[in-house]
Amino acid sequence: xxVSAEVCPLCDGTGWKSVSQNGDRxxxxxxxxxxxxxxxxxxxxxxxxxxxxxELSSFTTDFPGAHPSLAMAHIAVSRFAQEYDPGDGxxxxxxxxxxxxxxxxxVGILKELILTRGIGCLFYDYRELLxxxxxxxxxxxxxxxxxxxxxxxxxxxxxxDELGAVKPSEWVWDTVSLxxxxxxxxxxxxxxxxxxxxxxxxGVNNSMSAARSAVREETLGDRIxxxxxxxxxxxxxxxxxxxxxxxxxxxxxxFR
Ligand SMILES: Nc1ncnc2c1ncn2[C@@H]1O[C@H](COP(=O)(O)OP(=O)(O)O)[C@@H](O)[C@H]1O
Ligand SMILES: [Mg+2]
Ligand SMILES: [Zn+2]
Numbered sequence: 001x002x003v004s005a006e007v008c009p010l011c012d013g014t015g016w017k018s019v020s021q022n023g024d025r026x027x028x029x030x031x032x033x034x035x036x037x038x039x040x041x042x043x044x045x046x047x048x049x050x051x052x053x054x055e056l057s058s059f060t061t062d063f064p065g066a067h068p069s070l071a072m073a074h075i076a077v078s079r080f081a082q083e084y085d086p087g088d089g090x091x092x093x094x095x096x097x098x099x100x101x102x103x104x105x106x107v108g109i110l111k112e113l114i115l116t117r118g119i120g121c122l123f124y125d126y127r128e129l130l131x132x133x134x135x136x137x138x139x140x141x142x143x144x145x146x147x148x149x150x151x152x153x154x155x156x157x158x159x160x161d162e163l164g165a166v167k168p169s170e171w172v173w174d175t176v177s178l179x180x181x182x183x184x185x186x187x188x189x190x191x192x193x194x195x196x197x198x199x200x201x202x203g204v205n206n207s208m209s210a211a212r213s214a215v216r217e218e219t220l221g222d223r224i225x226x227x228x229x230x231x232x233x234x235x236x237x238x239x240x241x242x243x244x245x246x247x248x249x250x251x252x253x254x255f256r
Contacts, residue, residue: 056108067243089187099245122155164223
């Protein structure tokens with residue numbers, strides 16, 4: 001790369017520029033360094049290509065048939081990004097059916113935090129993360145479990161997309177507990193999406209009739225366990241998104 005060939009005209013490559021404020025001259029970080037930092041934070045966040053277009057400003061809430069919860073979610077999420085306080089640790093849990101815009105909003109928050117606040121963020125798809133951890137047990141692979149988990153534990157803001165999407169097992173539950181508890185104990189902010197309803201696990205001896213429970217949809221409690229579901233309530237504010245799959249909106253609008 002020949003980056004150094006182009007010397008920044010603002011700072012002559014020093015990274016510092018002088019500005020005048022109320023008649024005083026001070027030295028401040030140059031725009032070229034801020035831009036370079038935002039760029040490297042964006043790369044480190046590992047936002048997948050198919051979500052690169054997602055911004056809070058491009059989330060629309062006034063299309064025909066838009067559910068009112070979308071506008072409310074958009075306001076809440078934008079405020080969260082603006083008022084984000086590194087010491088606070090409270091995250092968000094975005095709940096809704098497929099295509100309601102959960103990942104779009106989550107990625108929008110990450111980009112906002114990176115570009116306007118210079119905050120380190122990390123995107124992880126839940127299935128992808130569990131797969132990477134499992135792969136690390138393979139003797140022919142050089143990475144260890146901790147190599148995979150360290151950045152997940154340490155990221156200032158972690159975005160965990162599609163929580164619960166892996167079929168539950170003892171190992172899955174242990175792994176989710178390890179991740180969520182570690183972040184909780186270190187007071188780190190976690191933003192989470194899930195397609196599963198925020199309802200308790202449906203045990204065999206709950207009050208539902210056999211006929212109903214046979215067709216009943218799985219809940220977040222079923223998928224990550226009750227303990228982790230209640231942990232999430234301590235870690236996150238809950239935001240619900242209702243409505244149809246955004247990608248079907250034109251089709252559904254014609255039926256109105
Ligand atoms: N309200 C919206 N405004 C603009 N684009 C949207 C909106 N909702 C969803 N999309 C787009 O539709 C696609 C599916 O949304 P996504 O966020 O992946 O849904 P979910 O994560 O809830 O399944 C994405 O490309 C996203 O950018
Ligand atoms: Mg999604
Ligand atoms: Zn410069």
